[in-house]
Each structure stands twice: as structure tokens, then as C-alpha cells.
Amino acid sequence: MPTPIIxxxxxxxxxxxxxxxxxxxxxxxxxxxxxxxxSNNFVSEEDFAQISGWITGCKIVAEIxxxxxxxxxxxxxxxxxxxxxxxxISQKSILSELQSKDYKFPIIFCTKLExxxxxxxxxxxxxxxxxxxxxxxxxxxxxEILKNKTKKFPIILGFGITNENVIDLLTExxxxxxxxxxxxxxEVGMGxxxxxxxxxxxxxxxxxx
Numbered sequence: 446m447p448t449p450i451i452x453x454x455x456x457x458x459x460x461x462x463x464x465x466x467x468x469x470x471x472x473x474x475x476x477x478x479x480x481x482x483x484s485n486n487f488v489s490e491e492d493f494a495q496i497s498g499w500i501t502g503c504k505i506v507a508e509i510x511x512x513x514x515x516x517x518x519x520x521x522x523x524x525x526x527x528x529x530x531x532x533x534i535s536q537k538s539i540l541s542e543l544q545s546k547d548y549k550f551p552i553i554f555c556t557k558l559e560x561x562x563x564x565x566x567x568x569x570x571x572x573x574x575x576x577x578x579x580x581x582x583x584x585x586x587x588x589e590i591l592k593n594k595t596k597k598f599p600i601i602l603g604f605g606i607t608n609e610n611v612i613d614l615l616t617e618x619x620x621x622x623x624x625x626x627x628x629x630x631x632e633v634g635m636g637x638x639x640x641x642x643x644x645x646x647x648x649x650x651x652x653x654x
Contacts, residue, residue, distance in 0.1 A: 451651065454508065477533060480508060480517065507531070532550040577604055583610070608643060
């Protein structure tokens with residue numbers, strides 16, 4: 446099977462970025478940064494430049510939440526000195542704004558599993574769908590739905606992934622990858638991914654595929 450994508454979303458600090466970059470030497474890693482000023486995980490242009498500039502071997506995702514693109518996000522997206530590999534959005538209204546600015550970035554669309562079928566585009570192609578949920582666990586019904594939906598859509602799963610189910614999820618569905626979401630830095634030098642041991646165990650299993 447193709448190497449699955451591993452996405453670390455909402456990175457806010459160098460500690461977590463280093464973890465992702467380290468795993469990027471053996472896995473297909475994406476590192477995401479929230480550019481929404483209203484988000485608890487927002488990173489300023491200065492922090493984005495500092496942290497993303499340190500990263501090598503990973504794809505950089507600019508995460509645009511909400512129904513508009515902030516002025517600071519536009520500054521980052523339009524700056525050719527920054528490496529951005531994908532834009533992640535969660536509202537269809539953003540698509541026209543991306544068009545008007547003539548941004549050429551590949552798109553990740555973040556949505557819930559039940560909303561997947563309703564998302565259609567005419568002028569912009571969506572490269573991946575990131576499926577998130579307010580629930581922590583996957584139900585058996587959702588797994589069955591994923592088996593069907595992953596045959597039609599390029600899906601990255603962003604919830605319900607455990608050390609016990611990750612292999613089955615990746616081998617019994619056609620998922621393109623899995624994603625984990627960070628939190629704000631706990632204290633200086635301590636990242637937002639509070640359980641690196643569990644994530645590391647999951648990623649070690651993925652390496653063995």
C-alpha cells in the first residue's frame with residue numbers, strides 16, 4: 446500500500462514541529478499552522494516564519510478556519526519567501542476568495558463525515574478531505590461509512606485513531622492518511638501534544654506497513 450500521510454494539525458511551537466520533522470525522515474508528514482486570529486492555536490506571521498523555517502522534510506499546511514481569510518493570513522500566503530504546500534479550509538465560501546487572489550495552492554477541505562457528500566466544487570479541485578469530529582472515538586458505523594467513502598474521496602482521518610485500531614483503519618479502508626491535532630504550548634519547551642508516547646506508538650505501527 447502507498448505510504449500514508451501523517452498530518453500534525455495546529456502546531457504552535459518548535460517542540461511539536463521538531464517531533465514532526467523528526468518523523469518526516471521516515472514518514473510522509475504534513476505540519477499544519479492555524480492562521481485564524483480567533484483560534485487558540487493561532488500563530489503570528491513571525492512565529493510561522495520562525496517555526497516553519499526550521500522544518501525540513503515535511504509539507505507545510507496553512508490552516509484557514511472560518512468563512513474569511515484574515516489580513517495576516519493573506520500576508521503569509523502571498524509571501525513567496527515562505528514555503529506553503531497546502532491550504533486547509535473548512536468553508537466553501539473561501540474557495541472564491543482563493544480564486545480572486547489567484548492562489549495556486551493545493552487544497553485540503555476539513556469537514557465532518559456526514560457533510561462529505563454535500564461538498565461540491567466547480568472551479569477548484571480539492572486534493573484531500575480531512576475528516577474531524579467533536580467525538581473522540583470512532584463507531585463501527587463510521588468505520589463502515591469510511592470503507593465506502595474512501596473509495597470515492599481522498600480522505601485523511603483526524604479523529605478516533607488509536608494504537609489498537611490504526612492498522613485496521615489503514616488496511617481495511619482506502620484512507621490516504623491520518624491526522625492529529627495539537628494544542629497550545631503547555632509551558633516553554635513543552636509542546637501541545639501531551640501524549641507523544643501514544644502518537645509515537647501509533648506512528649511506529651504505521652512505519653511497519
